[in-house]
Amino acid sequence: SGALFRPLLSSDDTQLLRMFMEGLDNISYWYRSGRFIPGILPLPAHAITSSKFVDGLSDLVLNSRLPVGLVSIGVHQYDKPECIKSSKEGLLRLRRLGILVHLLNFSGSTAQMHAFTELEPEAVHIDISQFRNTQVPDELNSLTQHFKSEIYASNLTLVKDIENAIAIGASHSYGGLMMPPVSRHQMLHISDSRIAKAIFSLHPHKNQNGDM
Numbered sequence: 727s728g729a730l731f732r733p734l735l736s737s738d739d740t741q742l743l744r745m746f747m748e749g750l751d752n753i754s755y756w757y758r759s760g761r762f763i764p765g766i767l768p769l770p771a772h773a774i775t776s777s778k779f780v781d782g783l784s785d786l787v788l789n790s791r792l793p794v795g796l797v798s799i800g801v802h803q804y805d806k807p808e809c810i811k812s813s814k815e816g817l818l819r820l821r822r823l824g825i826l827v828h829l830l831n832f833s834g835s836t837a838q839m840h841a842f843t844e845l846e847p848e849a850v851h852i853d854i855s856q857f858r859n860t861q862v863p864d865e866l867n868s869l870t871q872h873f874k875s876e877i878y879a880s881n882l883t884l885v886k887d888i889e890n891a892i893a894i895g896a897s898h899s900y901g902g903l904m905m906p907p908v909s910r911h912q913m914l915h916i917s918d919s920r921i922a923k924a925i926f927s928l929h930p931h932k933n934q935n936g937d938m
Contacts, residue, residue: 728763728764728765728766728798728898729752729763729764729765729766730765730766730768730800730900731745731748731749731752731765731766731767731768732768733745733748733749734746734749734767734768734769735768735802739770739773742769742770742773742779743779743782743783743786746767746769746783746786747786749765749767750765750767750786750787750790750792750797752765753765753790753792753796753797754790754792757792757793757796762796763796764795764796764797764798764826765796765797765798766798766799766800766828767797767798767799767800768799768800768801768802768830769783769799769800769801769802770801770802770803771801771802771803771804771806771809771810771813772803772809772813774799774801774813774816774817774820775809775812775813775816776816777815777816779816780816780819780820783820784819784820784823787820787823787825788823794824795824795826797824797825797826798825798826798827798828798848798849799817799820799825799826799827799828800828800829800830800851801813801817801827801828801829801830802830802831803831804829804830804831804832804838804841805831805833805835805837805838806837807837810837810838810840810841811841814841814844814845817845826847826848826849827845827847827848827849828847828848828849828850828851828878829841829842829847829849829850829851830851831851831853832850832851832852833852833856834863834865834866839865842873842875843873846873846874846875847875848875848876849875849876849877849878849898850869850875850876850877850878851877851878851879851880852866852877852878852879852880852894852896853880853881854879854880854881854882854887854890854891854894854896855880855881855882855883855884855887857886857887857890858884858886858887862890862893862894866894867893867894869894869895870894870895876897876898877894877895877896877897877898878896878897878898878899878900879891879894879896879898879899880899880900882899
């Protein structure tokens, strides 16, 4: 149901526009091949505070001529109040071009929740492994009750991770050990049969003779 363009996560500021263009080329390749695969292109929040950088992104997106809904910005390093505030205008500009906004590494902090209610992004990405030994915060449990944003859960490797992802209303997952390394950038719907098989194989279950 989508793909995260991981090379952008390790790019420095001088490489961002070039790698963003490569990400757009990747989306265009699948689109021309007849496959409507949305791409999530991660960018650090501090880069989006620059109007010149946003100008560059806008030009690249317009020149790509990709349909609305195929390109999403995945904002990361989005945890400092001053950065959240100063990147808002840039995100709104990109949104007016039809670019969808995803917030990566979403933790539900006070600053993030405030920005979330103002921006109402199309999706948030939550590292579900951080809740293996703690309770999922109420703020995250109630997201789907009050907002239309989709929830993407990453790093599902244990049964508890899967249970927590379902409990918070996640509709997509990626990056778990149930997926081969080459495809861990790909998004799966929670209802995907591969996840069902993983749950079945991880849970103790009875055989046909009734033995464990």
